[in-house]
Amino acid sequence: MSTNNEETAPSTDLSAAPQGRRLPGVERQLGVSPLEMRQAKFGTAMRGFERSEVTAFLLEAADGYEQALRDNDRLRQEIIRLEGSLQQFRELEGGLRSMLVSAQKVADDMKENAQQEAARILREAEGRADLQSQHAKAQAEDIQREIDGLKLKRREAENSLEATVSALQSTLEFIREQDGREHKVVTHRPRLESIA
Numbered sequence: 001m002s003t004n005n006e007e008t009a010p011s012t013d014l015s016a017a018p019q020g021r022r023l024p025g026v027e028r029q030l031g032v033s034p035l036e037m038r039q040a041k042f043g044t045a046m047r048g049f050e051r052s053e054v055t056a057f058l059l060e061a062a063d064g065y066e067q068a069l070r071d072n073d074r075l076r077q078e079i080i081r082l083e084g085s086l087q088q089f090r091e092l093e094g095g096l097r098s099m100l101v102s103a104q105k106v107a108d109d110m111k112e113n114a115q116q117e118a119a120r121i122l123r124e125a126e127g128r129a130d131l132q133s134q135h136a137k138a139q140a141e142d143i144q145r146e147i148d149g150l151k152l153k154r155r156e157a158e159n160s161l162e163a164t165v166s167a168l169q170s171t172l173e174f175i176r177e178q179d180g181r182e183h184k185v186v187t188h189r190p191r192l193e194s195i196a
Helices: 002-012 034-038 051-184
Strands: none
Touching: 034 051
């Protein structure tokens, strides 16, 4: 009897069809429920089956069928739950993708802004360097003009000093000549004979 049950039990799950997974809520059921299998009454006939064996088989088939239906319902609920989780993960994945795209855009914008800021700072630094260079050049030119002016004044002072020294030397020579002439000069006395 139990060998008969083992052979027939696997064939009781008719909800799984070879075509693939069915949509939730759509199943293929036998036309007989487990309760109807338990309450089934058969007429007697000659050379028929053993009534107690048929009843035991029907009860066992009804139990197996009922368990298959419970398992089927539990699995259907599990599929619904898993599909809900899958939908949540898909939404989460979409959110993460959009966050990654936004983060990449922000990073690109920050990089572009940093490059523009660096270029602006570099331009300003070059402008300040040019101004300082021009200022230093103008100061150098002013200093050179002052040096040239001082050199010119020095030359003028040297020339003036040389002219003064030359004039003094000429004056000194003139004075010396005059002194030399005075020593050579004899006193002039008038002749006596011309007086008479």
